Amino acid sequence: MTTPLLPLLPSVYDVLFSFAQSDGFWANLETAFGSSYDVVKATQLRQQWHSRNFGQIPPIEVLSDEVLGTANGAYSSSTNKIYLSASFLNTASSAAIVNVILEEIGHYVDAQINPVDSAGDEGAIFAELVQGNSLDVATLDALRGENDQTTIIVNGEIIQVEQADFTGTPGNDNITGTSGDDVIQGLGGNDRLSGLGGNDSLDGGSGDDLIYTDVGNDTINGGTGFDFYRADYRGRPTGLIVTYDPTTGNGTITVGSEVDTLISIESFNYDSFWGTEFADNIVGTSDGEWGGLYGGDGNDTISGGAGNDNLYGEEGNDVLNGDLGNDKLFGGNGNDSLNGGSGDDLIYTDVGNDTINGGTGFDFYRADYRGRPTGLIVTYDPTTGNGTITVGSEVDTLISIESFNYDSFWGTEFADNIVGTSDGEWGGLYGGDGNDTISGGAGNDNLYGEEGNDVLNGDLGNDKLFGGNGNDSLNGGSGDDLIYTDVGNDTINGGTGFDFYRADYRGRPTGLIVTYDPTTGNGTITVGSEVDTLISIESFNYDSFWGTDFADNIVGTSDGEWGGLYGGDGNDTISGGAGNDNLYGEEGNDVLNGDLGNDKLFGGNGNDSLNGGSGDDLIYTDVGNDTINGGTGFDFYRADYRGRPTGLIVTYDPTTGNGTITVGSEVDTLISIESFNYDSFWGTEFADNIVGTSDGEWGGYMAGTGMIRFQEVRVMTICMVKKEMML
Incomplete structure (x- = not known):
């Protein structure tokens, strides 16, 4: 023992x-x-x-x-x-x-x-x-x-x-043979049978079985149930030939003198099926090979059959046939012929002169041309889905391709001419380096010029254009477009529709000056020697507009900048124009003009002048000697004086809305402020003397760690309510 x-x-x-x-x-x-x-x-x-x-x-x-x-x-x-x-x-x-x-x-x-x-x-x-x-x-x-x-x-x-021997049970068995000639029977249950080497006979029996083989003349009988055959023929001396009848699950796989016989096999689709390094002829099952049929090296012919298949040609000049189902075809290197067949197919290619035929259904072409030696030229007819993509001596032919819009389409590092489909490239057409021309066509497109002096044409649809660095020409076309730029002398033409311009000028060497006519949507933004020209831009209000770290002069649109105009560092002048604006002075001594609309003004640090203009405005300040002018309308002042070195004193006349708030050497001047009652008004950690407005401070006075002294000029009952509320 x-x-x-x-x-x-x-x-x-x-x-x-x-x-x-x-x-x-x-x-x-x-x-x-x-x-x-x-x-x-x-x-x-x-x-x-x-x-x-x-x-x-x-x-x-x-x-x-x-x-x-x-x-x-x-x-x-x-x-x-x-x-x-x-x-x-x-x-x-x-x-x-x-x-x-x-x-x-x-x-x-x-x-x-x-x-x-x-x-x-x-x-x-x-x-x-x-x-x-x-x-x-x-x-x-x-x-x-x-x-x-x-x-x-x-x-x-x-x-x-x-x-x-190698006989299973009615349960789920995992049986592995030897390098010799084995007879393995799974019997009942969902079994895993592995033949290893030798001329093996593997019988799954009843249940959904997974059968593996290795070198040798094997007989693979799935039995009843839904059975998978998974094999790896890499390393064999010749290519393989698959003959398979998906209606019976029977067939043979021949590689040199080795013949594997298939009986009642429903799928090759467990995780993968690998061909040889030579020319293979592989036929898929009716299940759909999402696990993948891999051709390996050599000039392979792979047919997916029914179901949703993943076919990989890899190296060599391959023919991939998706047949029925929504298939994914990966050509790999070589001159490949990729045929999607019926269904909505996704086709990938690599280096080589490829023919990409989507077949019937709505088919996607996704390619990455980065690393090619020259720029590419796309000719494409969206009415037929036909065209060519030429890069140097390489020509890819497109037939019945409805969209480039699966996740992305990458150009080269050189000058590219890219034309989109009628679907809309939300996945993105990327120009890469070089001076590129990219046209989105119909649909809602995402176009990325990246480096170089690029021309981006959104054409039809609600498009997003990202210019990148360089002197770019960005044309939204029809539709409601969003345009981004980076460093360079750019021309931003929104075209027809309601168009947004969103830019970030932080990091530039000087302050910027915005000249803008809201009646036409035209203007310029100048920062140092860089000039961006605006045409038919209705709004800066997509999410934000950032100035430089120097003194900026920013003018808003008639839309209302709820996304925010940000001055950054420096002594900035920001005017919101018509609409409900969010203006952020940030650091520096800033002038913020809300103009028309119900605006929010955030002064930030510095001695700021905050002018609400007409409308019901909300004004915030921070450290500094600020002038807060609500203008016409019913205006709120909201401040937080916590952290100041001394207590504060508020003098305020509710009949005029005028007054001052003094804390140490800092004096904030109030003009036409109707209420402190937006959400809260915070005093210091010391003894504060705060006077409320005639509006009623339901938002509350907050005392910090000190004590609030209520001094009401006219309406004592309001002060008593406040005191009772705070106590």
Whole structure:
């Protein structure tokens, strides 16, 4: 007995003990060994096991594969020994080892109670029954039809044994063969069968099975259920040929002199199917190869069949046929012919003169031309979906392609001429480096000029144009467009529709000056030697507009900049114009003019002049001597004086809305402010003297850590309410 087996024997004995106590003992014994067994000897065994006396169990000896061959275990009545495979013990789970030991004990029991060996693999039947597993008629018939007899040579002596072969159970089995010729039967359950080398016969039986093979002439029978075949033919000496009938699941795979026979295989689509490094002819199943059919090197022909397939040509001049379903075709390098067939297909290519035929359905072409030696030229007719893409001596031909808009389309590092489809390139057409011309066509497009002096034409639809660095010409065309720019002398033409300009001038070397006519949407933005020209721009109000770190002069549009005009550092002048504006002075001594509309003005640090203009405005300030002029309308002042070095004093006349707020040397002047009651008004951490407005401060006075002294000029009852609220 080898030491590693000792911990497993109690589990074996527990099974036999439970079996001896079971009500089904005699019925199961008859199922395994027939009805002509010696009842006296069987009764003696039952009594021994019931008393936990297992001294009669044969000794176990471990043998090499050279002796046992493909068997995991065996029993010899002539030596009264159980033999186990060393390689099996090294790789198998504890449960699998216990199962094989029980099977060999079954062969031992048969030799004790029957004068003649029972038909079939009685040991496998016994092992299942003693563990409480039921066997259906089909499984019993299969096991009773097996021949478990063989001979082995031990120490020069030829010994006849009954062996544990590669037969599964009604459950889910994981069975791995050897490098020899194996017969593996999964029987019931969803099984995994691996043939390894040799000429193997693999039968999944009932259930949804996964079958792997290796080198050799194998027979792969999925049996009933939905069965997968997964193989890797890389490293074979020649290309492979697949013949397959998806209506029956039958076919052959031939590679050189090796032939694998397929029976009742529903899918190659478990995770992948790999061809050789030579010219392969691969046919997919009706399931859809989302796991992937891979051609490998060589000039391959791969047909997906029905279902949604992933086909990979890889190296070589390949032909990929998606056939039915929504397929993904990846051509790889080489001069490939990529045919989507019916369905909505996605086609990728790499270097080479490729023909991309989407077929019927709505088909996408996605390519990355970065790294090519010259710029590309796209000619494309959106009414037919046909065109060409030329880059140097490489020409890709497009047939029935409805869109470039799967996720992105990348140009080269040189001057490209790219034309979009009628679908709308929301995934993005990218010019890369170089002076590019990109036209979006119909649909809502995302166009990226990137580096270089680019021309971007949105054409029809609501487009987004990203100029990047360089002197760019950005034309929105019809529709409501959003245009972004970066460093350079850019021309921004919104075209027809309601168009937004969004820019970030932070980091420029000088302040900027905006001249803008809201009646025409035309103007210029000048920062140093850089001049951006605006044509038909209705709004700066997409999300934000950032000035420089110097003194800026910014004029808003008639739309209302709720997204925000940001002055950045420097002494800025920002005018909102018509509409409801959000103006942010940030650092510096800024002048913010809300003009028309209900505006929000955020002064930031510095001595700021904040003018609400007409409308109901909300004004915020920070540290500095600020002038807060609400203008006409009902205007709110909201401030937070926490962190100041002394307490504050508020003097305020609610009849005029004028007053001052003094904290140390800082004085904020209030003009035409109707209310402090937007959300809150915070005093300092010291003794504050705060006067409310005539509006009623439902937003509340907050005292910090100091004390609020309420000084009401006219309406004492309001102050008492405030005091009661705060207390």
